[in-house]
Amino acid sequence: MSDHLFSKRTRRVPKSFIRDILKVAGKPDVISFAGGLPHPGLFPVREIKDAFMTLMEERGSESMQYGPSEGFSPLREWVCDRYRKRAGLDISPDNVLITTGSQQALDLVGKVFLDEDDFVAMERPGYLGAIQAFSFYSDAIIQVPLKGDGPDMEILEETLREKQPKIFYAIPNFQNPSGQSYNLEKRKHLADLCATYGTIMVEDDPYGELRFAGADLPPVTSFMKSPSILLGTLSKIAAPGLRVGWIVGEEAMLDRLIIAKQAADLHTSTITQQLAWQYLATNNIEDHIETIRLAYGRQRDCMITMIRRYFPPEVSFTQPEGGMFLWVTLPDGWSSAELFELAINEKVAFVPGAPFYVDGGGLNTMRLNFSNADEADIEEGIMRLGRCIEKYVGGGRPTE
Amino acid sequence: MSDHLFSKRTRRVPKSFIRDILKVAGKPDVISFAGGLPHPGLFPVREIKDAFMTLMEERGSESMQYGPSEGFSPLREWVCDRYRKRAGLDISPDNVLITTGSQQALDLVGKVFLDEDDFVAMERPGYLGAIQAFSFYSDAIIQVPLKGDGPDMEILEETLREKQPKIFYAIPNFQNPSGQSYNLEKRKHLADLCATYGTIMVEDDPYGELRFAGADLPPVTSFMKSPSILLGTLSKIAAPGLRVGWIVGEEAMLDRLIIAKQAADLHTSTITQQLAWQYLATNNIEDHIETIRLAYGRQRDCMITMIRRYFPPEVSFTQPEGGMFLWVTLPDGWSSAELFELAINEKVAFVPGAPFYVDGGGLNTMRLNFSNADEADIEEGIMRLGRCIEKYVGGGRPTE
Numbered sequence: 001m002s003d004h005l006f007s008k009r010t011r012r013v014p015k016s017f018i019r020d021i022l023k024v025a026g027k028p029d030v031i032s033f034a035g036g037l038p039h040p041g042l043f044p045v046r047e048i049k050d051a052f053m054t055l056m057e058e059r060g061s062e063s064m065q066y067g068p069s070e071g072f073s074p075l076r077e078w079v080c081d082r083y084r085k086r087a088g089l090d091i092s093p094d095n096v097l098i099t100t101g102s103q104q105a106l107d108l109v110g111k112v113f114l115d116e117d118d119f120v121a122m123e124r125p126g127y128l129g130a131i132q133a134f135s136f137y138s139d140a141i142i143q144v145p146l147k148g149d150g151p152d153m154e155i156l157e158e159t160l161r162e163k164q165p166k167i168f169y170a171i172p173n174f175q176n177p178s179g180q181s182y183n184l185e186k187r188k189h190l191a192d193l194c195a196t197y198g199t200i201m202v203e204d205d206p207y208g209e210l211r212f213a214g215a216d217l218p219p220v221t222s223f224m225k226s227p228s229i230l231l232g233t234l235s236k237i238a239a240p241g242l243r244v245g246w247i248v249g250e251e252a253m254l255d256r257l258i259i260a261k262q263a264a265d266l267h268t269s270t271i272t273q274q275l276a277w278q279y280l281a282t283n284n285i286e287d288h289i290e291t292i293r294l295a296y297g298r299q300r301d302c303m304i305t306m307i308r309r310y311f312p313p314e315v316s317f318t319q320p321e322g323g324m325f326l327w328v329t330l331p332d333g334w335s336s337a338e339l340f341e342l343a344i345n346e347k348v349a350f351v352p353g354a355p356f357y358v359d360g361g362g363l364n365t366m367r368l369n370f371s372n373a374d375e376a377d378i379e380e381g382i383m384r385l386g387r388c389i390e391k392y393v394g395g396g397r398p399t400e
Numbered sequence: 401m402s403d404h405l406f407s408k409r410t411r412r413v414p415k416s417f418i419r420d421i422l423k424v425a426g427k428p429d430v431i432s433f434a435g436g437l438p439h440p441g442l443f444p445v446r447e448i449k450d451a452f453m454t455l456m457e458e459r460g461s462e463s464m465q466y467g468p469s470e471g472f473s474p475l476r477e478w479v480c481d482r483y484r485k486r487a488g489l490d491i492s493p494d495n496v497l498i499t500t501g502s503q504q505a506l507d508l509v510g511k512v513f514l515d516e517d518d519f520v521a522m523e524r525p526g527y528l529g530a531i532q533a534f535s536f537y538s539d540a541i542i543q544v545p546l547k548g549d550g551p552d553m554e555i556l557e558e559t560l561r562e563k564q565p566k567i568f569y570a571i572p573n574f575q576n577p578s579g580q581s582y583n584l585e586k587r588k589h590l591a592d593l594c595a596t597y598g599t600i601m602v603e604d605d606p607y608g609e610l611r612f613a614g615a616d617l618p619p620v621t622s623f624m625k626s627p628s629i630l631l632g633t634l635s636k637i638a639a640p641g642l643r644v645g646w647i648v649g650e651e652a653m654l655d656r657l658i659i660a661k662q663a664a665d666l667h668t669s670t671i672t673q674q675l676a677w678q679y680l681a682t683n684n685i686e687d688h689i690e691t692i693r694l695a696y697g698r699q700r701d702c703m704i705t706m707i708r709r710y711f712p713p714e715v716s717f718t719q720p721e722g723g724m725f726l727w728v729t730l731p732d733g734w735s736s737a738e739l740f741e742l743a744i745n746e747k748v749a750f751v752p753g754a755p756f757y758v759d760g761g762g763l764n765t766m767r768l769n770f771s772n773a774d775e776a777d778i779e780e781g782i783m784r785l786g787r788c789i790e791k792y793v794g795g796g797r798p799t800e
Binding site: 001005006007008009010013015016019035036037038040041043045048049052053056060061062063064065066067069099100101103104106107111112113114115118129132133135136137166200227235239240241242243250252253255256259260262263264265266267268269270271272275 | 401405406407409437445448449452453456462463465466467499503504511512513515518533535537600639640642643662663664665666667668669670671672675
């Protein structure tokens, strides 16, 4: 079938490279650090089952009916209670729109704010799901380098001043893919810059509650003096299969986002919204999050210990204080895509870094996920990866 | 906040008029024929509860994890088995993409096929959810009048020839809002015309299984010799709260639609997909559909009887053989919006027809939903509406 039948935006968006990688990585005998999956052993299966029973008894057919596009009211109430308590944000349920996972939030933000010639600024490396979502709406994504404690603020200011991007998209806590977090000063500075240059801050915080070292920092949103959007999700603290996320923003924005939401899927599943709320209302989510934190902290420690043992010293890596990912930088001139080929033969997988760059960079980088593998697998997998790096170097690859 | 912050497409799409109507109509003392809701008394609550128990025992954490963008394989298999059996369509699971309700299918079709200057053709009056979804992508929706047994084929051919629309969107069975169905000859003719003029047929069939009179007709898709898309949903035969629908199409289209789906919400809820499949695998859906058919048939009959009794003869209406809606045409010059104001004072609601027209027409039309009201409410509600019409006429409104 001829390509001209498709829209221009569709022809612009590349086939997902990651989909192919995940297919290979998903084979049962492969130890995979490739995906971005939470550990399934930590899903609250029994609690969700009990919550569903209660839901059917108490709401029954109501949970199977169409619902409002903005979401199930008690769940919106829960979201804003939580931000009030955790971050002191002064919001009401009218500031909350429930989305089908936070991926949908990215799509709606793109749809409502971006014209094709609008610049979008984001981190370099940047979250692939955001690159994909925004690519459908804008042909002009620019990336601002991360420096270990947040963006390079000089380049960021220059970008905002010169390009006047409509939005700046960022994951300030344990960023995907780099694992980096923004320090307090950069959070405040970023809020100021967005106000100065009229850029909408889109703060994505899927991992903020998964901190296993250091102290919590306030969201950038709490320092904003100009329009901004905050995204959250239950995917990492409860279960991604629910597909329940949210957008927090001022009502003038929400009004438009709700219309886009209605056109996109009418509303998020009534069943999963009410199920999530029932689960949250009858269980102590703090205890559950603590369990996840401890487990992921141990897994990260294990991965770092193994990397130190099996990777050569010229390979550097981040040491995230939370989240699910660790970012590895190979020496200049090495190719993580070539290393991936060796790795898959050794039955271990990761995601080469290139797709996280919109400018063809990052060829020597890779992302390792530590949330979805048990410690025994992490030990074995990193050992295998170390062997692959040895082979790669031994094969006469450039080392400087 | 200033309007220029929003994308052009957002500024183009009007605030949903229906949302405001449904808010008024949703008050507990109002008898509402306004929404498009299935009857909640017919939701399979016990069966869904049992299916969830089985799901948690057999799949547990798998149902809470991320899943493939194309959907849960056994559910895709079920969809294509059903089309093979019901309509003799020769499709495989590779032709099926699971969507978050069929509203999302409309959004994805718009995203993947429509550029801003592409014409979209659809029925007049047309489904509001499609007008909304496509308006975000195209600035050029054209409507082809319905004539009681399908479109006006002359105007349709002229439209396809002159405007070369990228897609023709239609609901050939018990259309929303008109309740009309296409006859066999028009189905075949439509398939030929799309092939001749290179227009993609988008056949939406949410109500096809809800036939309570007449004989089933094959989908337009079964006659197609050129690229086409068929949309379906569980919303009307199981429960809309699941948000489970699907797109059937050739693989070259599905490839692109899957990328758009991934960017839109990664995938439809694993929980609701697996729950729907578990329910379908362990229950006789035919028996359940038969129960719905009988109930809606009785409700339609009741509404028609009451309309004959309480509406003046100059008011005409459709007599649908299935589905959920009946379409009322008031004499020329009457305003259904003005009648709505009288009706809401009498605690009865409907949807004025204007939003189903993109050209400002339909001011004397209205949609009545008969699926969501019991017979006693239908009797009382239509009686009240009849009173409102009397008042309207008595108030010196034009009657010719």
